[in-house]
Amino acid sequence: MYKLKATIIKDIRILLRDKVGIALMFVMPIILVVIVTSIQNSTFQLVNKNRIAMMVCNRDTGKLSTQLIESIDKIGMFKIANIPKSETEEAIKQRMRGKDALLAIVIPADYTQKITAKAKNVSGKALNSFGLNGDTVNKKISVNPLTMYFQPVLQQSYRFSINGALRSALQIVESRETLRQLYFAINEKPLPEALEKDLLNNQTTINEVPVSISGGTIMPNASQHNVPAWTIFAMFFIIISLGGSVVREKLSGSFIRLKTLPTDFMVALISKQITYLGVTLLQAAVIFSMGIWLFPLIGLPALNLPSDYLALLVVTLICGWCAVSYAICMGVYAHTQEQANGFGAVSIVILAAIGGLLVPSFAMPDGFKTAAVISPLHWSIEAYYRLFLDGGKLKDVIPNLLPLLGITMLIQLVAYIGLKKKNLV
């Protein structure tokens, strides 16, 4: 026991003197979690706080285009800047290149005229179908499209959201005009404003209800999603320090001396596992604490810890153990520190990507969804999400922990085979 204690003390001393390693294990993940959570939180707040800059070139002179712009503004997603209607296509593109806005829309010159004509046509058809005489324009009326220019940095997912928002604004304008035309055709007087409001604004709202194991209805936020994910990332990134430490020890003379002493080398490996498992627990404690206490101070949503603390500890321990095992395995097989650090870091990013840390698993192609099961980071994030988002208990995370333990044991076995092959144990 004294040998193990002395070895742990030695490992802790070396670790504490490795300032770069400590920075990589603690400071970098903290910066990462704050930045990513801030960015994602800002994305979640695209409506209300962080509006997308949009230029509007209204070539139409009618009232419907003005109503369209008002409807777009009401969505709350865009910061609208009107530009002269005489602006040419090239001039608009020039403004876009100058980063004046991410988006620009051009409302065609005959927008009001065409929408009005279409509304009259539709209302006429409706009256005819009621058995009344409506003014039907028989030929089909085609409305010129709204043109949307966008910066290429605008990702497809954002464009889909923007497109949806614009379509809903267009629909409101068209529906309102059709309603007015229909009302006028029947009553030969304009649609009263109050009735128009009642007819158009009485939209059914969407009641979002998170379905969790615990039955809780707290809405998940950017912190609940990001803090567990980047905590796992930080844990696995100890490969930079631990993998390098194993290689350094292998390459240094101290390793030769250890082999000649009457102590099994397994003591050194057990010590490293205990020491770095402690590091991973500390990483989790630091990052979670930041989520709870620091985030609200810097305007981010606070992290809510799961109610089952024991489950949180067990999941963190097993994730940490897997991360430590992976780092040791890399260290055993790498010939140089550069190999351990380079391959280790890249492999963690790959495992994080296929594990669903960078893009959610449900949004990944089928092949990647299948491949995710080999990533220990996948099972780690699934277990954490079950606790942080679903309000699950220990029994609920067992289906995630068993594969994670299996992968950990496999990594330990591979490391042991490597040590055996190299005559180290």
Added chain:
Amino acid sequence: MANLAVEINNLAFSYTENTGVHFAGLNLQVPKGERFGLFGPNGAGKTTLMSLMTGLISAQSGSIKLLGQPIGIKKDKEVNKLFGFVPQDFSFYQELSPAENLEFFGAWAGLSKKQTNQRTTELLEVLGLQDVRNQPVEKFSGGMKRRVNLAIGVIHNPAILILDEPTVGVDVQTRHAIIDYLRKINNAGTTLVYTSHQLGEAEDLCNEVALIDDGQIIAQGQLESLMEKYGQPTLEGLFLNLTGKQYRD
């Protein structure tokens, strides 16, 4: 048999890559209490033989016994308590202080905390490292590092001390301090198995020598008898006489 510190019988070894030195039926005996020097040109097999003696590598056949106990049987590391090893490279943690290194290696050598503390104080005092006991070794001079390297090798007071060029790259003062210390522990009963290219120093320290070349012991005996036998006034003369003057690497 009971008076032998090292006993090598019929040793066969070659590297799997079939390169470098190989031993075929090598025999060597080092009596207890000797200051034994193993010399040879580069690539002769000195370091390989020391690695076999310390169990770092295993022989294909034959046996090596230290104080009558076989070495190289992996599961049984009790025999490792009998010897200390001072490799040519600095074999410790440069980030740690001498006291911290000795604390760790003392535990690995099988000492209790109390024994380790006691030996640490003794060794740091004797080797002139007491004033820097808590400073990181990475800031030390080459000579100070050599002394730390030696201190770790003798932390557990081994019966046999195996040294691979323990004074390489140090100044005259440190060399004298190390040699004096080795002589002192030999007087206290420790058998020294030593190799070096500093033949003047070796001549001063060793009373029994073996010359090895191309994996074979080409001469062994009391230093004075060998010099007399080959008509050489110095160890260096004896060395050149037996191994020739051509480059070996």
